[in-house]
Amino acid sequence: MNPTASPDYIAIDWGTSRRRAYRVDAAGRILARIEDDCGARSVAAGGYPAVLAGLRDALGPLPVIAAGMVGSQLGWQSTPYLSAPVTLAALAGAATRVTAEDCTLTPGVSLDAAEGCDVMRGEEIQALGAAAAGLVPPDALVCQPGTHSKWITLADGRIATFRSVMTGELFALLRGDGSLAMLLDGPVAVGVAFRDGVSAGAAARSLGAALFGTRAAVLLGRLPVGNAAAYASGVLIGAEIAGELGDAAGTVYIIADDRLGALYAEAIGLLGGAAVRVDSHTAFVAGIHALQASL
Amino acid sequence: MNPTASPDYIAIDWGTSRRRAYRVDAAGRILARIEDDCGARSVAAGGYPAVLAGLRDALGPLPVIAAGMVGSQLGWQSTPYLSAPVTLAALAGAATRVTAEDCTLTPGVSLDAAEGCDVMRGEEIQALGAAAAGLVPPDALVCQPGTHSKWITLADGRIATFRSVMTGELFALLRGDGSLAMLLDGPVAVGVAFRDGVSAGAAARSLGAALFGTRAAVLLGRLPVGNAAAYASGVLIGAEIAGELGDAAGTVYIIADDRLGALYAEAIGLLGGAAVRVDSHTAFVAGIHALQASL
Structure with a gap:
């Protein structure tokens, strides 16, 4: 598998x-990068060896370390969850080896x-990697917006606790069907x-009330329909x-792509927090690099 | 249209x-009742005269007073919104006549x-009707749960203010598609x-976080999957x-069918309020009967 040594x-x-x-070198530098729609949802059961072979054609015949939904029930193999608090070393210690494919799958993290x-x-790899690389302090509130946004509290460089918020998924559902679609x-x-x-969503008595307000504002001519998507996204x-944030608005470290990062930074600032943006590629590779040193 | 006089x-x-x-008599008593799926969404543009003729075949060749989405953009004719506060007399004064069909459409209510x-x-007809019939006090908090639940504050027997919460619609969307479906x-x-x-939804930092918790609790074996729908409904x-309710948990008058009424009464009690259930048929007919006296 690694004939080039x-x-x-x-x-x-x-x-x-x-x-x-x-493709990462021994110093942790990114030598090449591929980003595509080949998510775990699109790979059939049994399809991973072929998919990995294709990836190695592109990036080199190298060992693989993979994190994320590939290690879930809907992915390749279901790896266990480690209960928070966790470190990168603990994740390395609980990793699953797929020896025949020279591949290591990292575990998930749970809170019970x-x-x-x-x-x-x-997301745990990005957050811990950002801390390992000094991109966020060892004690920090990290936000990773998305389908299921993660809010991770780092303490002493470990994931102390976290919370998921299904903001992106709710927006997609509302866009797909129903009275707001x-x-x-x-x-x-x-x-x-x-x-x-953002202001309406933050001040609302409930999310369901603020979302209905989108429709009412359009019906009453207060919100141009072309602005309704931006408004509803802001509400969520x-x-x-x-x-x-609650009442203790401090600094939030956002690990996200440019589009979501810009929206969340704006909203956090509006709600009294200070947003610091961290590059998600750098954070992830820093996390995997620190983790593989413990394998 | 009313040959029997x-x-x-x-x-x-x-x-x-x-x-x-x-079918309502001069004293406001219900003589006959039909309930079906012939909602405004299912009646084609131009189909209302025929649909009304069918209804008159069943209930008698009588004048019609109709409230609800029949008077919206997706219904027969778009009637105006009256701005709260409103009374039944004000609704009667702003009603739309469809003379050719001997039909009166009541207006909606808006809050701007x-x-x-x-x-x-x-919902305004039910809430004001309940007050007119003495089923709720003239100063009361009225809850009408549903696709878009209404929370109406009555003051001096008028609708002073209200709020819609799209609880039922969110549940339907989550059930239809996405990671919880x-x-x-x-x-x-x-x-x-x-x-x-209910407890989790009331205590949560955000609805999106509590909803994701449904999935996490199932994955971690804390919630049997057969109970997940009841749990998620409780969250919403x-x-x-x-x-x-906020911090001022008082009495809530619920106007609902049996199923939703039972769920909301249980939840309101759990969250420190006192629930009183009001029959929705009686409330609606009382409202229309009082309104038509002002036409």
Whole structure:
């Protein structure tokens, strides 16, 4: 599998719908990068060896370390969850080897606490990697927005606790069907409508009330229909952030792509927090690189 | 249209998906009743005269007064919204006559306030009718749960303000598609899982976080999948009620069918309120009867 005896390896952030793969050298530098729609949802059971072979054709015949939904029930093999608090070394210690494919799958992280259950797969590598690389302090609040946004509290460089918020999925559902769907065709970008939505979502008595307000505002001529998607996205993001920040608005480290990162940074600022953006590629590779040193 | 010269009339609570029609006598008593799926969504443009003729075949050749989504853009004719506060007499004064069909369509009610926009069509008749009939006090908090639940504050027997919460629609969307859909096949009834969900939804930092908790609890073996629908319904209803009750938990008058009425009464009690249930048929007909006296 590694006939070149290169010390390089392939790191994969393998989510439900997206895959990001990197060729990484012994110093942890990214030498090549592939990002595509080959998410765990799109790979058939039994299809992983062939998919990995294709990836190695592109990035080199190297060992693979993969994190994310590839290690879930809907992925290749279900790896266990480690209960928070966790470190990268602990994740390495609980990793699953698929020897025949020279591949290591990292475990997920769970929270099984009185205040609620939670799970994640993949985001833990980015958050711990950002801390390992000094991109965020060892004690920090990290936000990874998305389909199921993660809010991770780091303490002493470990994941102390976290919470998932299904903001992106709710927006997709509302856009797909129901009484708001017709109104949500427009673009979502930072602007007045988005900011108004953030304020409404943060101040609302409930998310369900603020979302209905989108429809009412359009019906009453208060909100141009072309702005309704930005407004409703703001409502969802505002409700999420207000819930997480509470009264103690401090610094939030956002690990996200440019589009979501810009929306969340704007909303966090509007709600009294300070947003610091961290590159998600750098964070992920730093996490895998620190983890593989412990394998 | 009224060859029998009967003083009776037909009152219709004509919603998006359901229609409830009553033959009412001069004293306001219900003589006959039809409830079916002939909602405004299912009647084609131009189809109303034929649909009304069918209804008159069943209930008698009588004048019709109809409230609800029949008077919206997706119904027969778009009637205006009256801005709260409103009374039944004001609704009568702004009603739309469809003379050729001997039919009166009542207007909707809107709220166009700094704290948010809102609209309703149909629920105002039930709430004001309940007050007119003495089923609720003139100063009361009224809850009408459903696809878009309404929380109406009555003051001096008028609708002073109100809020819509799209609880039922969110549940339907989550059941139809997305990461929870597979888990939400089970029944929704009052029980431990529903009550746990109500508590979780009321205490959660955000609705999106509490909903994700449903999935996490199933994955971690904390929630049997057969109970997940009841739990998630509880989360949504708990978040709605906690938002509306706030810290001032008092008496809530619920106008609902048996199934939703039971769920909301249980949840309101759990969250420190006192629930009083009011029959929705009686409330609606009382409202139309008082209104038609002002036509």
